Amino acid sequence: MVAQRHLRHVGKDCLVAFYVNLCSVRARRVRPRQLVEVRVTKSHVMLHATVADHGGETLLVTHPRAAGRGVTTGDGSLPRPRRHDAPGSQAGSRSPRSRSVAGV
Template sequence: MTVDREVIGHRAARDHTALRPLPKAPYVVAQRHLRHVGKDCLVAFDANLYSVPARKVRPRQLVEVRATKSQIILHSTVPDTNGDTLLAMHHRAVGRGACVVDEKHWDGLPDGKSSRTTTSDVPPQPRQRGAVGEEARSLMALLTRAAAVRVEVGRRPLSVYDELTGTRPFTTHPAPEEPS
């Protein structure tokens, strides 16, 4: 028994000399999640909404949420021209259903008083759509190239599945009795 205590004491003394002092700044634990930006420049996280600047994001853009115990920090997944990714910092909401908004973030959103429906300075280009027949032909060409077209599919009546599961909802045959 004394041999074990001596070994443990020797190891403990060696471990204590190897330990470094604690850092001055506390270690911040943060959760990191990816979320999409809504049309209203709000990002949903933990059943709450947090705003991001309308001029720096677009709807459905993916942003990174870094959540600490007291803060929500929103970063873009792509750096801007200056190399920055920080979009917004908010105090973390307590509870659920809160909407934490910085009113300045909504600058640039359409106000509903004009026909403007986007924050972009470049007008959206109309989609070029071919004839419906053309789309159908390209889809058929894709399907005929694929190996899935050549797969034989077995066909059987639905009653087979009723037999397998032991349920016969639309049959007149009584269900088999279960042994007791």
């Protein structure tokens, strides 16, 4: 098996960018900005820790390689990262201009 090896940082959302795709890893296994090794074969992407755990393992997760560009790979059970909305645009909140003023 021939594999390409690259070093990447884990994002705050537990995603690792590789070329134009993102690979997910469980938050329990990593911390934000942790350096991980990405090993890529023709059919799979494997994320490895740079330091072995207490059992001597470095493999964090294996995903099938994405077929397209801009794809997030994962096992499907990971929650999607939440996007921060602009202030006042959250459900149930109203902007100052939309408030009704009594007696006007």
